[in-house]
Amino acid sequence: MTQEKNILPAIIAHCKEYGFVFPSSDIYDGLSAVYDYGSNGVELKNNIKEYWWKSMVRMHDNIVGIDAAIFMHPATWKASGHIDNFSDPMIDNKESKKRYRVDHLIEAHAATLSNTEGESLLKKMDELLVANDYDGLHQLIQTCGISCAVSGTKNWTEIRQFNLMFSTKVGSVAEEASEVYLRPETAQGIFVNFLNVQKTARMKIPFGIAQIGKAFRNEIIARQFIFRMREFEQMEMQFFIKPGTQKEWFEHWKQTRLDWHLKLGFAKEKYRFHNHVKLAHYADAALDIEFDFPFGFKELEGIHSRTDFDLSSHQKLSGKKLTYFDTDENKHYVPYVIETSIGLDRTFLMVLSASYCEEKTTTTDGAEDTRIVLKFPPALAPTKLAILPLTKKDGLPELAKLISTECKSHFACFYDEKDSIGKRYRRQDAIGTPFCITIDHQSLEDKTITIRHRDSMTQERMPIAKIKDFVLEKIQLI
RNA sequence: GCGAGAGUAGCUCAUUUGGUAGAGCGCGACCUUGCCAAGGUCGAGGUGGCCGGUUCGAGCCCGGUCUCUCGCUCCA
Numbered sequence: 001m002t003q004e005k006n007i008l009p010a011i012i013a014h015c016k017e018y019g020f021v022f023p024s025s026d027i028y029d030g031l032s033a034v035y036d037y038g039s040n041g042v043e044l045k046n047n048i049k050e051y052w053w054k055s056m057v058r059m060h061d062n063i064v065g066i067d068a069a070i071f072m073h074p075a076t077w078k079a080s081g082h083i084d085n086f087s088d089p090m091i092d093n094k095e096s097k098k099r100y101r102v103d104h105l106i107e108a109h110a111a112t113l114s115n116t117e118g119e120s121l122l123k124k125m126d127e128l129l130v131a132n133d134y135d136g137l138h139q140l141i142q143t144c145g146i147s148c149a150v151s152g153t154k155n156w157t158e159i160r161q162f163n164l165m166f167s168t169k170v171g172s173v174a175e176e177a178s179e180v181y182l183r184p185e186t187a188q189g190i191f192v193n194f195l196n197v198q199k200t201a202r203m204k205i206p207f208g209i210a211q212i213g214k215a216f217r218n219e220i221i222a223r224q225f226i227f228r229m230r231e232f233e234q235m236e237m238q239f240f241i242k243p244g245t246q247k248e249w250f251e252h253w254k255q256t257r258l259d260w261h262l263k264l265g266f267a268k269e270k271y272r273f274h275n276h277v278k279l280a281h282y283a284d285a286a287l288d289i290e291f292d293f294p295f296g297f298k299e300l301e302g303i304h305s306r307t308d309f310d311l312s313s314h315q316k317l318s319g320k321k322l323t324y325f326d327t328d329e330n331k332h333y334v335p336y337v338i339e340t341s342i343g344l345d346r347t348f349l350m351v352l353s354a355s356y357c358e359e360k361t362t363t364t365d366g367a368e369d370t371r372i373v374l375k376f377p378p379a380l381a382p383t384k385l386a387i388l389p390l391t392k393k394d395g396l397p398e399l400a401k402l403i404s405t406e407c408k409s410h411f412a413c414f415y416d417e418k419d420s421i422g423k424r425y426r427r428q429d430a431i432g433t434p435f436c437i438t439i440d441h442q443s444l445e446d447k448t449i450t451i452r453h454r455d456s457m458t459q460e461r462m463p464i465a466k467i468k469d470f471v472l473e474k475i476q477l478i
Numbered sequence: 479g480c481g482a483g484a485g486u487a488g489c490u491c492a493u494u495u496g497g498u499a500g501a502g503c504g505c506g507a508c509c510u511u512g513c514c515a516a517g518g519u520c521g522a523g524g525u526g527g528c529c530g531g532u533u534c535g536a537g538c539c540c541g542g543u544c545u546c547u548c549g550c551u552c553c554a
Contacts, residue, residue, distance in 0.1 A: 030545050280554045391512060422514035
């Protein structure tokens with residue numbers, strides 16, 4: 001982690017001031033860990049989505065997209081393991097404030113006992129867990145004299161259950177309504193549609209299904225701005241492969257996804273891989289691509305070798321075959337899966353924190369000043385081109401508006417004739433507009449304008465006829 | 479969830495021990511100017527996060543609550 005001052009508060013303030021991100025329900029003092037995207041934020045976010053979709057779907061003949069619903073049949077979450085694995089009872093030690101999973105705490109204690117004693121303790125624990133008998137579990141912890149490894153005391157809170165999934169009811173008549181969950185991950189929408197997509201898109205293994213969508217997790221505590229939100233958006237792709245080939249495909253996607261990041265042009269030291277040592281219940285290999293956020297290296301994207309866990313599990317619970325007939329091998333099998341899953345909001349924060357710069361400058365009268373500039377990759381910038389008549393007289397606005405009409409069907413433009421030219425440049429810097437053109441009196445005579453570059457602040461003269469192609473070329477990333 | 483800090487105009491902040499709320503920037507109109515946050519005139523904008531208590535009187539003291547930041551914690 002860098003030793004510079006933490007720029008996160010400055011980024012948050014900047015996001016609010018320039019219409020990137022607002023706290024949700026701001027007039028009611030916000031809702032914890034929920035945020036809204038503003039006029040510039042939604043453009044940036046859409047551009048990130050487009051870069052991802054284009055490089056993952058459109059550039060691959062064997063990857064197609066879907067858009068699955070947020071509500072899914074409750075059995076989905078039984079099959080995926082979310083119901084069984086993510087509702088664990090927890091307990092806190094009052095002195096150390098450390099929180100433990102109850103089963104982990106008791107298992108650790110059992111390991112210190114003799115074999116027979118340990119086994120009988122675990123058996124007892126399982127019975128209580130199945131019965132959801134939290135009082136009994138609490139009593140068990142007390143009678144065993146289990147103490148906190150940190151504080152050494154036996155001063156425990158009540159046992160509480162934390163379920164990561166939000167639930168709601170489908171059906172308007174209360175007693176007939178059935179409980180459904182807001183999906184905690186988008187992946188299952190792909191797995192349950194595996195055969196629908198494979199058949200209708202006429203896909204042959206290896207092939208992928210991609211999706212961008214919202215997911216919801218009732219985090220115990222959510223922090224660090226839009227890094228961990230209760231409602232968030234994922235961009236993920238499940239790649240279906242022949243069993244036994246997962247190692248090579250895992251390596252393939254690991255490299256492909258890192259290349260995707262590096263193409264944005266941020267310093268490559270800002271990225272690193274983090275291999276998972278302890279694997280989730282579905283994975284046989286897993287790693288994160290981490291980014292150096294203002295609060296340190298944190299997970300940005302996960303790449304998981306999910307084996308056939310999900311498809312097999314759905315096949316078993318639904319009773320529907322989810323196998324693929326491989327004409328090369330002349331046999332049926334349940335495909336293996338490599339997943340790439342990236343947080344859209346985290347990518348947004350990555351782009352912002354990598355682009356945010358405060359530069360010391362001096363104004364024309366010699367005073368010290370700070371230029372705040374968002375050095376977005378041009379492809380991601382909310383506005384590509386600002387069109388600025390030097391004055392609002394002498395026919396300059398009219399010519400500027402002609403240029404604006406010509407350009408705005410090709411990329412996002414912003415027309416501004418208010419305030420001094422210097423102030424207008426700075427406003428565009430603050431929202432990361434890569435190019436500003438200025439229409440002056442010479443423009444009327446020789447049909448040229450000056451184009452000003454955001455990062456260097458240098459200007460060059462250019463024929464009006466060349467503007468569109470110049471910008472189009474600069475905002476091309478793929 | 480725990481600990482610390484913060485919350486006053488759109489933004490950044492000020493109001494020296496409690497006495498009817500201010501500045502700069504920004505915003506809108508007009509004038510002047512014309513290449514890196516320019517000057518002038520006028521104007522809009524605040525039940526001081528919210529609720530309660532103490533007091534003749536609270537932005538300031540006390541309690542509660544909400545939100546944000548930082549550190550823990552949590553994290554498929």
